[in-house]
Amino acid sequence: MNMVVIMKQTFDTEEKITIENGQIVKDNVGSIMNPYDEYAVEEAVKLKEEHGGEVTVITVGPPEAESALRTALAMGADKAVLIENEDQPLDEYSIAKVLTAAINNREYDIILGGNMSVDNGASQVGPRIAEELEIPHVATITKLEIDGESVKAERDAEGDVEIIESTLPILVTAQQGLNEPRYPSLPGIMKAKKKSLERLAIEDLNVTEDDLQSKSKAVDHYLPPAKATGRILEGGLPAQVEELVHILHEETKIV
Amino acid sequence: MSNLPQTADVVIIGAGLMGASTAYELAKRNVKNIVVLEKNAIGSGATGQSSGVLRGHYSYELLTRMAVQSLETFQHSNEILGSGVGYQPVGYLFGVDHVNIENLKKNVEMQKRNGVNTGLVTMDEVKEIWPELDTDHFGAFAFEPQGGYGDPVLTNQAYADAARALGVIIKQHCGVKRIITSEDGSAIVGVETTNNHIISTPRVIVAAGIGAHHLMKNVGVNVPIKGQRAQLIYISPGGSKKNVPSFGDFMHDQYIKPEVSSGHLLLGNADHADPQYIDPADYDADKYLKHATEKAIEKAIMKFINCFPSLENAKLLASYSAAYEITPDGIPFICGTPIEGAYLCTGFSGHGFKITPCVGKLTADLILEGESKQEGIDLAPFRLTRFEENDLLKPAHPYTTTVNSHV
Amino acid sequence: MTKVLVLAEAKNGKLRNVSFEVLTVAGCIASDGEITACVFGSDAEKYSEEIAKYGAQKVYVVNNKELNEYTPDGYKQALLKVIDEVQPQVVLTGHTSIGKDVFPRVAARLNAGLISDCTDVQTGKGIVFTRPIYSGKAFQKKKITEGLVMATIRPNNIEAVENEVAGETIKLPVEIKDLRTVVKEVVKKAAAKVDLSEAKVIVSGGRGVKSSKGFIPLQELADVLGGAVGASRAACDAEYCDYSLQIGQTGKVVTPDLYIACGISGAIQHLAGMSSSKVIVAINKDPEANIFHVADYGIVGDLFEVVPLLTKEFKKVLAEKQAVSI
Numbered sequence: 001m002n003m004v005v006i007m008k009q010t011f012d013t014e015e016k017i018t019i020e021n022g023q024i025v026k027d028n029v030g031s032i033m034n035p036y037d038e039y040a041v042e043e044a045v046k047l048k049e050e051h052g053g054e055v056t057v058i059t060v061g062p063p064e065a066e067s068a069l070r071t072a073l074a075m076g077a078d079k080a081v082l083i084e085n086e087d088q089p090l091d092e093y094s095i096a097k098v099l100t101a102a103i104n105n106r107e108y109d110i111i112l113g114g115n116m117s118v119d120n121g122a123s124q125v126g127p128r129i130a131e132e133l134e135i136p137h138v139a140t141i142t143k144l145e146i147d148g149e150s151v152k153a154e155r156d157a158e159g160d161v162e163i164i165e166s167t168l169p170i171l172v173t174a175q176q177g178l179n180e181p182r183y184p185s186l187p188g189i190m191k192a193k194k195k196s197l198e199r200l201a202i203e204d205l206n207v208t209e210d211d212l213q214s215k216s217k218a219v220d221h222y223l224p225p226a227k228a229t230g231r232i233l234e235g236g237l238p239a240q241v242e243e244l245v246h247i248l249h250e251e252t253k254i255v
Numbered sequence: 256m257s258n259l260p261q262t263a264d265v266v267i268i269g270a271g272l273m274g275a276s277t278a279y280e281l282a283k284r285n286v287k288n289i290v291v292l293e294k295n296a297i298g299s300g301a302t303g304q305s306s307g308v309l310r311g312h313y314s315y316e317l318l319t320r321m322a323v324q325s326l327e328t329f330q331h332s333n334e335i336l337g338s339g340v341g342y343q344p345v346g347y348l349f350g351v352d353h354v355n356i357e358n359l360k361k362n363v364e365m366q367k368r369n370g371v372n373t374g375l376v377t378m379d380e381v382k383e384i385w386p387e388l389d390t391d392h393f394g395a396f397a398f399e400p401q402g403g404y405g406d407p408v409l410t411n412q413a414y415a416d417a418a419r420a421l422g423v424i425i426k427q428h429c430g431v432k433r434i435i436t437s438e439d440g441s442a443i444v445g446v447e448t449t450n451n452h453i454i455s456t457p458r459v460i461v462a463a464g465i466g467a468h469h470l471m472k473n474v475g476v477n478v479p480i481k482g483q484r485a486q487l488i489y490i491s492p493g494g495s496k497k498n499v500p501s502f503g504d505f506m507h508d509q510y511i512k513p514e515v516s517s518g519h520l521l522l523g524n525a526d527h528a529d530p531q532y533i534d535p536a537d538y539d540a541d542k543y544l545k546h547a548t549e550k551a552i553e554k555a556i557m558k559f560i561n562c563f564p565s566l567e568n569a570k571l572l573a574s575y576s577a578a579y580e581i582t583p584d585g586i587p588f589i590c591g592t593p594i595e596g597a598y599l600c601t602g603f604s605g606h607g608f609k610i611t612p613c614v615g616k617l618t619a620d621l622i623l624e625g626e627s628k629q630e631g632i633d634l635a636p637f638r639l640t641r642f643e644e645n646d647l648l649k650p651a652h653p654y655t656t657t658v659n660s661h662v
Numbered sequence: 663m664t665k666v667l668v669l670a671e672a673k674n675g676k677l678r679n680v681s682f683e684v685l686t687v688a689g690c691i692a693s694d695g696e697i698t699a700c701v702f703g704s705d706a707e708k709y710s711e712e713i714a715k716y717g718a719q720k721v722y723v724v725n726n727k728e729l730n731e732y733t734p735d736g737y738k739q740a741l742l743k744v745i746d747e748v749q750p751q752v753v754l755t756g757h758t759s760i761g762k763d764v765f766p767r768v769a770a771r772l773n774a775g776l777i778s779d780c781t782d783v784q785t786g787k788g789i790v791f792t793r794p795i796y797s798g799k800a801f802q803k804k805k806i807t808e809g810l811v812m813a814t815i816r817p818n819n820i821e822a823v824e825n826e827v828a829g830e831t832i833k834l835p836v837e838i839k840d841l842r843t844v845v846k847e848v849v850k851k852a853a854a855k856v857d858l859s860e861a862k863v864i865v866s867g868g869r870g871v872k873s874s875k876g877f878i879p880l881q882e883l884a885d886v887l888g889g890a891v892g893a894s895r896a897a898c899d900a901e902y903c904d905y906s907l908q909i910g911q912t913g914k915v916v917t918p919d920l921y922i923a924c925g926i927s928g929a930i931q932h933l934a935g936m937s938s939s940k941v942i943v944a945i946n947k948d949p950e951a952n953i954f955h956v957a958d959y960g961i962v963g964d965l966f967e968v969v970p971l972l973t974k975e976f977k978k979v980l981a982e983k984q985a986v987s988i
Contacts, residue, residue: 215775
């Protein structure tokens with residue numbers, strides 16, 4: 001079985017975000033494989049372990065994205081493809097066009113990706129690619145079973161679980177809980193350095209100028225207002241407890 | 256800050272391990288009106304980045320003595336400080352290559368003389384201590400059963416709590432903007448906080464890590480201290496034993512600190528031949544790389560694989576970068592300065608945790624007595640002027656594999 | 663004149679609140695223009711009247727029973743037909759499991775831009791959408807640069823405002839065929855054991871818990887709140903609990919709606935694992951503990967006194983709420 005994983009290297013959202021001149025500052029901030037894509041890589045490697053075949057991981061990004069690809073290789077992927085793009089702002093529409101062009105040249109039975117990226121959080125690229133490739137998709141899956149050409153997936157629909165049936169070829173996007181991504185083994189990390197990593201320029205792919213013209217654009221970035229200082233409650237303990245429960249339940253409606 | 260006093264007998268800048276330990280010792284000796292000012296939170300600086308290894312092993316006799324004296328506090332922290340410090344006596348293993356066998360033997364003898372429970376161990380004994388350790392290429396090993404690790408943040412908290420119980424005021428999220436001297440610049444008169452509050456005091460102890468550099472520069476004293484990035488990786492070894500010892504591997508130049516609760520290992524680089532420095536100004540502005548570079552991660556992985564080749568299931572869990580405050584010779588500053596009343600207690604260069612209890616006592620001695628009252632421990636090697644006097648501490652039998660005096 | 667089309671959504675026989683919120687956004691954007699809505703399913707016309715209450719002058723209903731369950735293919739075919747019929751400039755829906763699933767496919771088919779998960783809209787200089795990024799740590803303002811404007815709106819962020827108009831219901835015949843995915847079954851949300859990394863409420867214990875038994879009152883509070891129990895490194899190292907509960911730099915990172923820190927000093931290594939919690943409550947005997955610096959609400963006291971009181975009070979208040987909703 002041939003698995004293609006679409007992956008993105010993102011900002012480590014656990015780090016502090018700073019904004020200068022309406023743009024996010026990227027120096028000195030760590031980059032990680034998008035956590036939802038980790039589930040996709042893990043699922044692809046598991047499929048390979050079960051059904052045999054090959055896992056190819058593709059990403060569009062700057063040269064630094066190589067490290068995320070190497071992590072995927074260390075987890076068990078076989079091939080990696082980096083479509084280099086550093087300066088050209090590409091929105092979801094254009095990225096889907098580029099990835100579709102890269103995938104079209106390859107053999108695939110199933111395409112996997114994370115259901116969203118933690119930096120952008122739009123959940124668009126997977127379904128867009130499925131439409132471009134004219135294949136079905138199931139998003140936010142928490143379970144996947146493949147038997148021959150038959151696909152059975154469990155889809156997280158805002159807490160409800162939908163049991164979906166379909167057939168290959170298909171695109172799926174991963175939700176938290178699909179699996180437990182393996183940590184790369186130390187020997188795996190060293191071996192990954194020798195695995196195939198192909199570098200492509202966007203010009204090498206079959207994309208038109210129109211495809212690369214983003215249909216949307218960010219005009220500003222800003223930080224949320226600073227949290228107000230906390231409050232230490234006063235009074236006897238029972239009174240404080242009553243007040244706290246009132247605040248949490250009636251006022252802020254947190255619980 | 257409405258609840259900060261206007262005067263104090265001593266102001267300590269920095270509530271990390273050393274600031275808190277010193278505050279506690281001074282308060283124990285009945286010094287009143289001690290104020291400790293911390294710009295962030297307890298355990299937020301170098302303290303929180305320490306790996307927490309405990310050992311008596313040093314090639315410097317002076318540091319060994321300080322470590323021995325300090326171990327008692329880690330072992331009996333509940334009685335002494337009133338709370339636990341996470342002391343885990345998993346043991347401390349130390350290994351060297353063939354070239355350094357004689358150095359190891361001599362240093363172990365020196366350590367024994369100074370009260371360290373240590374001794375050489377055979378290769379078979381090492382296999383029992385850590386089955387997957389590949390002892391080939393190693394020349395010799397020493398083992399301290401009472402070594403291991405502790406929790407630096409818990410220790411910091413324990414000292415802070417004990418100090419507060421004795422009346423010390425500790426203010427977090429209250430930095431010091433500047434140290435104030437008399438008009439002729441010869442003596443301390445006070446400090447100004449970042450909230451523009453002034454505390455008059457004749458004594459300031461700068462236990463502010465890298466921050467000591469600019470604080471003292473502003474009053475005309477050059478403290479040669481800078482930041483050095485240490486890059487650490489956190490792994491799941493997948494080995495047979497959970498209770499492996501802390502390990503100073505001076506064959507591959509790395510150190511390993513275990514974690515009993517999880518079985519995970521922290522791997523640190525002990526090879527200081529290619530140091531990555533952080534400018535104090537960048538450190539203050541928080542503008543430095545806090546995650547480990549790929550190169551550093553690979554280096555650490557290679558060292559581990561070479562030492563434990565059978566651990567094929569070892570997994571990389573995380574990596575990060577710590578910033579140690581280092582001096583040119585890796586030995587701290589516990590000393591006075593040309594300014595009357597201004598003292599330094601900083602520059603622990605990545606190996607301060609284990610001597611914290613002794614440092615507190617020494618600094619208190621310095622302030623109150625002008626000299627060390629700790630048996631066999633002299634303050635002179637920690638003076639600021641040692642560089643211009645070209646009088647640096649030298650171990651009798653230094654290891655050839657390390658470039659920095661942290662062992 | 664701007665024509666805005668809204669895909670409305672019903673669940674369990676009722677229109678979802680987010681549909682009213684999206685209609686309100688449509689009203690802002692359309693201003694003097696036209697608001698059209700569409701809704702799918704066998705008896706979807708029953709929703710027309712309510713949809714018209716929020717400003718839709720026309721409601722297109724696609725009655726095919728194949729649309730009673732959501733499938734990307736089914737909804738896409740229906741929506742494309744409505745768009746073709748209405749020729750809107752703007753198409754909106756909620757950022758729900760349906761909206762975020764079908765809109766990207768429709769956008770790809772129409773070669774259109776799509777701005778997802780928006781929390782606000784401004785008109786004036788074109789249509790500018792606001793949306794959260796970096797897991798909510800920052801916001802961006804975005805607009806479509808050319809052609810059809812498509813957007814999904816995050817539920818519960820925009821207040822739905824009634825704007826009753828005389829709506830017209832139009833039944834649109836659409837051929838829905840070749841559905842490549844089939845919904846075999848829908849299993850409703852169950853009260854499963856809450857996983858720490860997904861929990862919306864976490865009650866966490868630190869050094870102050872003092873023993874493994876000390877976690878019992880915390881578990882009781884977590885149970886009442888439908889949450890999970892976490893711990894700081896100090897508690898795990900002291901073996902008061904298993905390492906799997908550890909939250910912090912060398913443990914898990916959590917982002918619950920409510921984090922109740924009991925007997926936790928708040929060292930920065932722990933904060934690294936929970937500082938993005940929406941609301942932080944701290945209970946600690948030490949008023950100087952750093953945790954109070956990041957907590958939204960704090961109680962200085964003994965957790966063994968406070969936590970049981972909280973459990974009792976929450977039990978009372980939540981039981982009252984249940985009674986009222988029946």
